[in-house]
Amino acid sequence: MYPVSSELYRQVAAFLAQVVGGRSYFSGSVEGETEGAAWRLTASVIVYRRRVSQPEGTAEPISDLVPVWWEFHTFAADGEVPNDFSFGEIRDLFRSL
Known part of the structure; x- marks a missing residue:
């Protein structure tokens, strides 16, 4: 199991904020x-x-992101690795800004 760190959650949130831009929906x-x-x-x-x-x-x-659907994948040198990602952690980051 790949443990998703606080740093990785912040990185994912930053990338997500960048691609969302000014939109009210992102897919x-x-x-x-x-x-x-x-x-x-x-x-x-x-x-x-x-x-x-x-x-x-x-x-x-952005004050909140409500997921309609999501998947988070992690990949190591030998292929995909299960992880403990929680979209709730991403939401908490945006709510705390």
Whole structure:
């Protein structure tokens, strides 16, 4: 079993935020490499945002991602490895921003 670290959750969330951009719905994949393994998240998510007003202007950062469907795969040199990924951890990262 490949243990998904806090660092990997942050990396996945950063990649996901980048590809979601300003959309309110995302369906697709993000992938990367870390800690000796490659990973791929394929997901369809509904994107919720909150409005933040500051003297410099208004922004609408992601406040939550509600998964419709998702799969997270990890790959080592000898093939796919089961992992302990939880989409709830990704949601918690966005909720805490």
